Amino acid sequence: MAQYMYMIFGDESEMANVTKEDWALMLKAHNEFAEQVAKLGGTITNGDALAPTAVATTVRGQSTGSPSVTDGPFVETKEALGGFYVIDAKDLDEAIAFAKISPTNGGVEVRPVVDTVGG
């Protein structure tokens, strides 16, 4: 078993215009995704939507002793990180299979989570 983080990227401007109905549809899609993952043998250990990058705050320069605080995301991109999951999967093939059915209008980056507790 391994653990992977799914970073869901998408166009924020589209998200800004979603109606109540769109939102409900999205939630439904995510619930269905969670059911699918469970059925296929994966375990979602965490996951949520993130507020837009417009309200993000970035703090840098910790190593200098006087960190700076700036308005905005760490990296400005057209497609921004909008939500995440942490899922236990058998291996990368299974993790990719989950990513293929995950609801997103952009794409998903799959990253292995390093086990710093058990190791």
Next chain:
Amino acid sequence: MNRLADAFDDAYRREWAFVLAATVRVAGSLDVAEECVQDAFVAAIGAWSEHGVPDNPGAWLTTAARRRALDQLRRDKTLRSKLPLLIELDANDPDPADIVEDSVVIDDRLRLVFTCCHPALSAETQAALTLRLVCGLSTPRIARAFLVSEATMAARITRGEKKIEVAQIPYVMPAESELPERLDTVLTVIHLFFTAGHTASSQDELVDSEVVGRSIDLARMLHALLQYESEVQGLLALLLLTDVRRQTRVDANGSLVLLKNQDRSPWDAAQIDEGRSLVALVLMSRPPGRFALQAAIAAVHAGAPSYEGTDWSELLGLYDVLLDVWPSPVVELNRAVVVAELRGPEAGLAIVDGIASAGQLDRYSYLPATRADLLRRLNRRDEAALSYKQAIVLVDNDVERAFLQDRLIEVQV
């Protein structure tokens, strides 16, 4: 002594993938396995010169490599238990320590190939890992074939092995539903490697025979393991039928000889027969894939009594289907050459100009080179000269460059 060196080279070529694949099952990690196999080959030199070459060198090497892997496992037991195992052994798999030499399942090599060519790895990493791990080619040798520095290639291989381990790319056969796509990646890697040898970039020789030979070995191995997959048959046929021209593509002075002017008598009839019977088989599968169709095209060329005697309309039909299955400007360009033979250079030129204006092949030397040749045949010498100059700027291979320079001089007279 010579017999020993031959036996060793032979074992390296034939058995490397087998030994490594069998050792990965014991070692549980690719880089540990690679190290153990390397050690086993080194040990073989000493042991074989002292006691003679064993009857079954592959089995000898497998035992030696696995023993090393097991030793290492015992030594690192505490450490290993903390690392993720690359392979989760099936419950009904025998304990690795009990596996005897000849029980190695043939699938091991396939698993190795599919792991190296996993879509989560970049195309260049897939190629590098396949050559290093499946063929056992040295890092400097791979670096030379792909025109990068040794340091770059070493870093690429290390990164790839690291990703396999950390992201847990499994060491398994792809699921049935994924097989066509996954297989296509593997075939693309082998074809890329063959092409790198067939017209060696930035080298003073046209063909890198070692690279060509190793890529045919790979295709043969895959064919032996997956003989009913038509694209595997197609790839092997394509390589065999393209490679028959290896000797005749250059003359005694090492200058390029076009297909048109090649003496076909030295072409290896047995190799052509083997390729053509594979083509006959693959064309029965519907719909034929891109490697099958390219092989069929190569078969038409290899089977033609002469350039003039080539069945151009058959070729055009095949290119039309290929373009359907695999739309690509390179295929369009090759099709244009066939059109020029059938309907005259003007008709070919119209297609070539269309491809050029689409702009996808801006860095591809064969585009201006083809255009130049068609213009030369139409006696439009100034335009031909311009195209030859463009092609000369883009070409990588010295032999091809010399050819284009000669042609440039011809049209400028």
